[in-house]
Amino acid sequence: MIVNFAExxxxxxxxxxPIIRSLLDTDFYKLLMxxxxxKHFRDVEVTFTLANRTKNxxxxxxxxxxxxxxxxxxxxxxxxxxSELIWLAGNTFYGKRGIFEPEFLEWxxxxxxxxxxxxxxxxxxLCLSFRGLWTQTTLWEIYALSILSELKTRTALRExxxxxxxxxxxxxxxxxxxxxxxxxxxxxLKLADFGTRRRHSFLWQEYVVxxxxxxxxxxxxxxSNTFLAYKHDLEAIGTNAHELPMAMAALAxxxxxxxxAQYRVLDLWRQTYQGELLVMLPDxxxxxxxxxxxxxxxxxxxxxxxxxxxxxxxxxxxxxxLKSRGRNPEKKLVIASDGLDVxxxxxxxxxxxxxxxxxxxxxxxxxxxxxxDPNKWLPKKRIRFSAGWGTLLTNDFRxxxxxxxxxxxxxxxxxxxxxxxxxxxxxxxxxxxKSMGEPEEVARYRRVFGTxxxxxxxxxx
Amino acid sequence: MIVNFAExxxxxxxxxxPIIRSLLDTDFYKLLMxxxxxKHFRDVEVTFTLANRTKNxxxxxxxxxxxxxxxxxxxxxxxxxxSELIWLAGNTFYGKRGIFEPEFLEWxxxxxxxxxxxxxxxxxxLCLSFRGLWTQTTLWEIYALSILSELKTRTALRExxxxxxxxxxxxxxxxxxxxxxxxxxxxxLKLADFGTRRRHSFLWQEYVVxxxxxxxxxxxxxxSNTFLAYKHDLEAIGTNAHELPMAMAALAxxxxxxxxAQYRVLDLWRQTYQGELLVMLPDxxxxxxxxxxxxxxxxxxxxxxxxxxxxxxxxxxxxxxLKSRGRNPEKKLVIASDGLDVxxxxxxxxxxxxxxxxxxxxxxxxxxxxxxDPNKWLPKKRIRFSAGWGTLLTNDFRxxxxxxxxxxxxxxxxxxxxxxxxxxxxxxxxxxxKSMGEPEEVARYRRVFGTxxxxxxxxxx
Numbered sequence: 001m002i003v004n005f006a007e008x009x010x011x012x013x014x015x016x017x018p019i020i021r022s023l024l025d026t027d028f029y030k031l032l033m034x035x036x037x038x039k040h041f042r043d044v045e046v047t048f049t050l051a052n053r054t055k056n057x058x059x060x061x062x063x064x065x066x067x068x069x070x071x072x073x074x075x076x077x078x079x080x081x082x083s084e085l086i087w088l089a090g091n092t093f094y095g096k097r098g099i100f101e102p103e104f105l106e107w108x109x110x111x112x113x114x115x116x117x118x119x120x121x122x123x124x125x126l127c128l129s130f131r132g133l134w135t136q137t138t139l140w141e142i143y144a145l146s147i148l149s150e151l152k153t154r155t156a157l158r159e160x161x162x163x164x165x166x167x168x169x170x171x172x173x174x175x176x177x178x179x180x181x182x183x184x185x186x187x188x189l190k191l192a193d194f195g196t197r198r199r200h201s202f203l204w205q206e207y208v209v210x211x212x213x214x215x216x217x218x219x220x221x222x223x224s225n226t227f228l229a230y231k232h233d234l235e236a237i238g239t240n241a242h243e244l245p246m247a248m249a250a251l252a253x254x255x256x257x258x259x260x261a262q263y264r265v266l267d268l269w270r271q272t273y274q275g276e277l278l279v280m281l282p283d284x285x286x287x288x289x290x291x292x293x294x295x296x297x298x299x300x301x302x303x304x305x306x307x308x309x310x311x312x313x314x315x316x317x318x319x320x321x322l323k324s325r326g327r328n329p330e331k332k333l334v335i336a337s338d339g340l341d342v343x344x345x346x347x348x349x350x351x352x353x354x355x356x357x358x359x360x361x362x363x364x365x366x367x368x369x370x371x372x373d374p375n376k377w378l379p380k381k382r383i384r385f386s387a388g389w390g391t392l393l394t395n396d397f398r399x400x401x402x403x404x405x406x407x408x409x410x411x412x413x414x415x416x417x418x419x420x421x422x423x424x425x426x427x428x429x430x431x432x433x434k435s436m437g438e439p440e441e442v443a444r445y446r447r448v449f450g451t452x453x454x455x456x457x458x459x460x461x
Numbered sequence: 462m463i464v465n466f467a468e469x470x471x472x473x474x475x476x477x478x479p480i481i482r483s484l485l486d487t488d489f490y491k492l493l494m495x496x497x498x499x500k501h502f503r504d505v506e507v508t509f510t511l512a513n514r515t516k517n518x519x520x521x522x523x524x525x526x527x528x529x530x531x532x533x534x535x536x537x538x539x540x541x542x543x544s545e546l547i548w549l550a551g552n553t554f555y556g557k558r559g560i561f562e563p564e565f566l567e568w569x570x571x572x573x574x575x576x577x578x579x580x581x582x583x584x585x586x587l588c589l590s591f592r593g594l595w596t597q598t599t600l601w602e603i604y605a606l607s608i609l610s611e612l613k614t615r616t617a618l619r620e621x622x623x624x625x626x627x628x629x630x631x632x633x634x635x636x637x638x639x640x641x642x643x644x645x646x647x648x649x650l651k652l653a654d655f656g657t658r659r660r661h662s663f664l665w666q667e668y669v670v671x672x673x674x675x676x677x678x679x680x681x682x683x684x685s686n687t688f689l690a691y692k693h694d695l696e697a698i699g700t701n702a703h704e705l706p707m708a709m710a711a712l713a714x715x716x717x718x719x720x721x722a723q724y725r726v727l728d729l730w731r732q733t734y735q736g737e738l739l740v741m742l743p744d745x746x747x748x749x750x751x752x753x754x755x756x757x758x759x760x761x762x763x764x765x766x767x768x769x770x771x772x773x774x775x776x777x778x779x780x781x782x783l784k785s786r787g788r789n790p791e792k793k794l795v796i797a798s799d800g801l802d803v804x805x806x807x808x809x810x811x812x813x814x815x816x817x818x819x820x821x822x823x824x825x826x827x828x829x830x831x832x833x834d835p836n837k838w839l840p841k842k843r844i845r846f847s848a849g850w851g852t853l854l855t856n857d858f859r860x861x862x863x864x865x866x867x868x869x870x871x872x873x874x875x876x877x878x879x880x881x882x883x884x885x886x887x888x889x890x891x892x893x894x895k896s897m898g899e900p901e902e903v904a905r906y907r908r909v910f911g912t913x914x915x916x917x918x919x920x921x922x
Contacts, residue, residue: 004465163675167638173631177863214624402638 019150019202020075024084024227026142027196029238031088031226035104036244036272038135044247046137047419050128050144051436054411059126062407063151065119068126071147076114085109087230094235096276114140134420138243141415145197148413149395153200156407164402171400172200176208179342179393180215188353191216191345191387192237193223194337195394198410205394209234221386237388239277239305240269242427243417245284250420255448263295270301278302279335283309285428285445288453291321299325303333303384309430309453311336311344315352317453319383329383337388341396345387352385432456480611480663481536485545485688487603488657490699492549492687496565497705497733499596505708507598508880511589511605512897515872520587523868524612526580529587532608537575546570548691555696557737575601595881599704602876606658609874610856614661617868625863632861633661637669640803640854641676649814652677652806652848653698654684655798656855659871666855670695682847698849700738700766701730703888704878706745711881716909724756731762739763740796744770746889746906749914752782760786764794764845770891770914772797772805776813778914780844790844798849802857806848813846893917 037044052059085105093099115132117140128148130140157165183189193212199205209228212220222235229236245262252258266280278301282290287309299322306314311334319329336348397408416436417425426437426445433456435442451457498505513520546566554560576593578601589609591601618626644650654673660666670689673681683696690697706723713719727741739762743751748770760783767775772795780790797809858869877897878886887898887906894917896903912918 002467002471004468006463007465010463161675163672167634170631170634171638173628174635177628177632181863211624214622402642 016070016074018074019071019147020078020143021202022084022227022230023075023078023080023139024230025146025196025202026139026226027194027224027238028093028226028229028236029224029240030139030142032099032238032273032277033240033244034135034138035100036240036269037138038104038107039272040268041134041247044134044251044421045132046134046247046417046421046425048130048137048141048144048415049418050126050148050413050415052125052411052413054413057411058124059148059152059413060121060124062155063126063148064155065121065126067151067154068128068147069119071151072117072119072144075143075147076116080108080112082109084230091230094276099273099276112136114143117144128415129418130415131419134247141243142197144415145413146199146202149198149410150201152411153408156401156405159405159407160401160403167402168397168400168408171402172204172397173207175396175400176211179396180211182342182346183219184215186219186346186349188381189219189345189349189387190221190385191219191389192221192235193225193228193393194237194388194390196225198391198413199394200397200408206231208394224388239279239281241281242284242307243425244269245281246417246425246427247420249285249445250423250425255444258445258448259293262290263298266298266301279305279333281305281307283307283314283430285426285449286452286454287314287317287430289449291317292452296325299327303335305335305337305388307338307429308434309455311338311348312351314430315348315383315385330381331384333384333386335386335388337390339391340387340389341392345389348387349385352383353381428454430454432458477531477535479535480532480608481539481604482663483545483688484536484539484541484600485691486607486657486663487600487687488655488685488699489554489687489690489697490685490701491600491603492561493699493734493738494701494705495596495599496561497701497730498599499565499568500733501729502595502708505595505712505882506593507595507708507878507882507886509591509598509602509605509876510879511587511609511874511876513586513872513874515874518872519585520609520613520874521582521585523616524587524609525616526582526587528612528615529589529608530580532612533578533580533605536604536608537577541569541573543570545691552691555737560734560737573597575604578605589876590879591876595708602704603658605876606874607660607663610659610871611662613872614869617862617866620866620868621862621864628863629858629861629869632863633665633858636857636861637672640857641672643803643807644680645676647680647807647810649842650680650806650810650848651682651846652680652850653682653696654686654689654854655698655849655851657686659852659874660855661858661869667692669855685849700740700742702742703745703768704886705730706742707878707886707888708881710746710906711884711886716905719906719909720754723751724759727759727762740766740794742766742768744768744775744891746887746910747913747915748775748778748891750910752778753913757786760788764796766796766798766849768799768890769895770916772799772809773812775891776809776844776846791842792845794845794847796847796849798851800852801848801850802853806850809848810846813844814842889915891915893919 085108088100089102089105090097113136115130115136118129118131120127128144130137130144160168183191193205193209195205205225206228209223209225210232213232213234222237223229224236224238226236228234244265248261248265249258252261262285270278280298280301282304283306304318315334318332318334322329322332334352391410395410401408416427419425424438424441426435426441428435428442428445428449430453432451432454437445546569549561550563550566551558574597576591576597579590579592581588589605591598591605621629644652654666654670656666666686667689670684670686671693674693674695683698684690685697685699687697689695705726709722709726710719713722723746731739741759741762743765765779776795779793779795783790783793795813852871856871862869877888880886885899885902887896887902889896889903889906889910891914893912893915
């Protein structure tokens, strides 16, 4: 083989291996929300703050501040390519062309600019935050999380020999394949990649997504990653997230406005997208109160994404609510997206799209043929179900390191809206202990919304 | 990345991906035996014939005759490189320099030439044989077997998608690693690669050998593959094989000469190699009769390779024989080389280099620490043991094909000496049903050597 002198010299010249290769490398819902914010909240200023939810894990120990700065600076230097904007304009999303308005795309091309970041090291932990116009700041969330996740990966890989690296990836691929094998051919199954923010690396996410595309057929609905959807002709998946109701709630002038914020945001959303993309996320201030007090038009929405509640429980609650409002659940959709792996995906699919026989566990569904076994499964659809498979799809390297180290195990980082126009943003969620925000504000929100249906609520005598 | 135009065009131009890249790509014992034959049997003419021992497997179905011809022709066109011959002259083998004589190396350089082959297709099976001077013909054995093995691999790979291929190799690497993990750190373990002839492919054998070198430390003794030893600074392992006693037996003029042929070959060997490389292969006409009737100087040899007998039984027989001749077995060596995999290697090592507690099976030794567990193992060396790990080291792809096909499972091909100077060559071995040769000749050999210690001997009333 003749030496490629240019490539060899270039490999020595390499200054930065960028983690974010395109501004499209973000969750699709961020772009939908960005247009929404651009239309309705153009002057709101926000802060996004990084939080590390994994105990006994010091980010500063595993990620060099200088390396992080270089990656963040690289993203600030990126611009949307013309071809990417033309794709956003011309592609169909959820079957509809023209989801993004020409004026918005012009703004993306000419006026969009990520604000600077604030990075300090405090008590051995990295403190990273982003402050600026909501329209400019919101996209930082996913870029920052993917960068931190991949930098942590690179630190772990740096300690490994070439042979160990080869075995690592061989094992990770074999593990991925075992997962795909169990999902392959399961009748009616629908799932999508939701794993951008906590991925092992961009290239690994791309590998995983292509593997699913090549093997899962119609069961693979697409990816939340806009760049991968663009690059590989896949469906871009996602609608909206907690930051919308959180910001609208923070902007409310009184408790009455606070209480209706969660519905006003949906109302504004359906106006913005002309009755498309109607998947809601009802758990920002507790799902139970959300459903109980919802105006009737909320029952027209296509479905809901379940995030902080046990998805078996949340799906049942949604079905019961729909029936109580005289709607047919069979046409509606439940999307689960929190900490999923194969067993839960198969179990939820069987539970909602069919019926598990009494006494069986999700783990009893080992492969496709079990779903055709009438002793295990009675096909009887209760509601449509789709899985948003995240971290354990794109970053499951547990047990793959031949030296048995845990540096590649996934950790739980979030980068959340903490302020809007100077007021603390709050999330209660369906898990009392997972609430976020300043304590006094959290207490006020609990007074307004109650804690019905939440778990881990302290007992009050 | 800038396109490498030359490489891309060259990839389209490729006519042949050669399986044998060097004449050194053969088992080291073939070269030792070649020098022996060149010294003592320069005028003997022989035939080597391919035999397929796997039932229900048609070679002709899985291997194209034209492709086979191209590979065989390619080997006929190869010559020893100067650098390879200089290495053979200057390297130490088993601690000794100058094992190969200058005249022999000159002959290799100037006069060695593989004779033509005969290839026909008969009843859907490939018939392949080689005929010519023994000195020219003997090396065909390993080249032919590795070519057939890799062509079979290529046929199976050709049916697979890029993703399936990637998963295949990921699984094979993960599987290899599980094996290495169980062997890593086992005190006193010694093993070598003996997997050239039935390897998945040359590149896979090279990968496996480098993996063992990088991870098994002193436990990895080296490889039987001379080219890999040369390329990677490893010890070349091996001494001699059945073809020597088979040919000398075939050349014997009467039954008395036939009976002593197995010892005369050893006598000639120790003269040729000045008392080095004294590992014998006693099973050509049955191990039990070989040991019983052996002259006393045979007890001076360093050890024996066990091929067709259960190695636990054969080792015990050798130990008992050494003791009966007043020799200390602890200094002697048993090499097992037939169908080994991790469990048998660990079991044999514990059995000969230590002592398995009663009631335990080889499978109870799952990892290195078990060998340090005094409840499982009492260190008490009975004889030195070394494993010659073949097919299940270099070609264990069972269960790795994501489409569950078996085209990559190893098969049992041999290419054996069938004639010497026009007389039928015979092997009895320690397994009655595995004898080879013309029936009348086999019967005569059985009369001369008996069948003591052989298994599968038909009951005689």
